[in-house]
Amino acid sequence: MPTHDRPSAVAPGLDDAWLARVVEVALDEDLGTAPGRDVTTQATVSPSATGTAELVARAAGTVAGLVVVDETLRQVAGRLGLPAPAVTFHAQDGEAVAPGQVLASLAGPVQVLLVAERTLLNLASRASGVATAAAAWARELAGTGARVLDTRKTTPGLRALEKYAVRAGGGANKRMGLHDVAMVKDNHVVAAGSVRGAIEAVRQTFPDVLVQVEADTTAQAMEALDAGADFLLLDNMPTPVLAATVAAVRERQGRDGVPAHVELEATGNLTLDRAREVAGTGVDFLSVGALTHSAPILDLALDLRPVR
Known part of the structure; x- marks a missing residue:
């Protein structure tokens, strides 16, 4: 599958500092005040365990918000004191995607992957829903x-x-x-x-x-x-x-x-x-x-x- 170093700036203007603040607030909601904790993941997964994960589209639409993936993983890794997972993108913001399509591959500490999961999905799913609606009107x-x-x-x-x-x-x-x-x-x-x-x-x-x-x-x-x-x-x-x-x-x-x-x-x-x-x-x-x-x-x- 094709790869991209990072999501394309199809829609420039999303401020890095703003994105960092939004992710921080979203993580605080899940983990409590920084550094916070995930009582399930940290009890069941060793900090040394590594693995891979795929960000996958379950429905057809237009993807957006892939820009949140790196920032969410970076912040979670910092809170847990673990390395940030590596990310390889297979789609870009603004791209039409199909059910089952892999949008990104992630590799690194499993604790980081699981703690970051819901935050990055919430933000990317929301952004992708808006992009999908906008694309329908644009067509x-x-x-x-x-x-x-x-x-x-x-x-x-x-x-x-x-x-x-x-x-x-x-x-x-x-x-x-x-x-x-x-x-x-x-x-x-x-x-x-x-x-x-x-x-x-x-x-x-x-x-x-x-x-x-x-x-x-x-x-x-x-x-x-x-x-x-x-x-x-x-x-x-x-x-x-x-x-x-x-x-x-x-x-x-x-x-x-x-x-x-x-x-x-x-x-x-x-x-x-x-x-x-x-x-x-x-x-x-x-x-x-x-x-x-x-x-x-x-x-x-x-x-x-x-x-x-």
């Missing part, structure tokens, strides 16, 4: 000119991993949080008194960020465009209304101070069977919270080989 949208986006509806503490997985599956990330893009919604408009007032307040306070405005109707979209929005979120619009709104915005592009291309994002009540229909309206993006809040895990397993 459905292929050739339309539109891309699928994620949202902030992520698992608390795992946003970076889940957004990484979306990229690995062929999707794209929207804002990472409340800090990098302004999103003017109805409550902000109420607080500021108007769409224009909200946009001007953001530009005055945080001139370095882009401003997106949520619109439920064509009239709201045009108001936001006139007020200087950088891009528009078209929320819960029936397909005919969405198409009309897109056409109205495109007709205004390049005129009266409107940018030559205004990015448009459809959201709300989006399902895979509607993906191409919605993309056909001419939007640039479809944002789908279900990529992260509802994607089932991809079933992965760690199979231990005979112990020496």
Whole structure:
């Protein structure tokens, strides 16, 4: 089978320090405060016992999160005072995998392999489930000119991993949080008194960020465009209304101070069977919270080989 020195950075941007913190917290949940203990493994397996294990896909999907394997093994080995197992990867993040396919081979102290097992499976299975969902949308949208986006509806503490997985599956990330893009919604408009007032307040306070405005109707979209929005979120619009709104915005592009291309994002009540229909309206993006809040895990397993 083919091998890889380490998982490909198909989706760059997963910070090493962040990953180390997440793995540390996950291990603390299982073992207790560092160094912690695994009372079953440490009672039944000698520290000197070595063995091999295979990380295997139990279902078809798109794999992501293989980047957690090395970090989890490294931290567990450090807690136990044992050498870190060697890892040979046979798949890369973002790759389509089949049931029974070996994703990685691990060799080293059995205590480390067993203590690390659930943590690395939890993280990689979760990431692979998100990547699998994103890949399904990416396939459905292929050739339309539109891309699928994620949202902030992520698992608390795992946003970076889940957004990484979306990229690995062929999707794209929207804002990472409340800090990098302004999103003017109805409550902000109420607080500021108007769409224009909200946009001007953001530009005055945080001139370095882009401003997106949520619109439920064509009239709201045009108001936001006139007020200087950088891009528009078209929320819960029936397909005919969405198409009309897109056409109205495109007709205004390049005129009266409107940018030559205004990015448009459809959201709300989006399902895979509607993906191409919605993309056909001419939007640039479809944002789908279900990529992260509802994607089932991809079933992965760690199979231990005979112990020496």
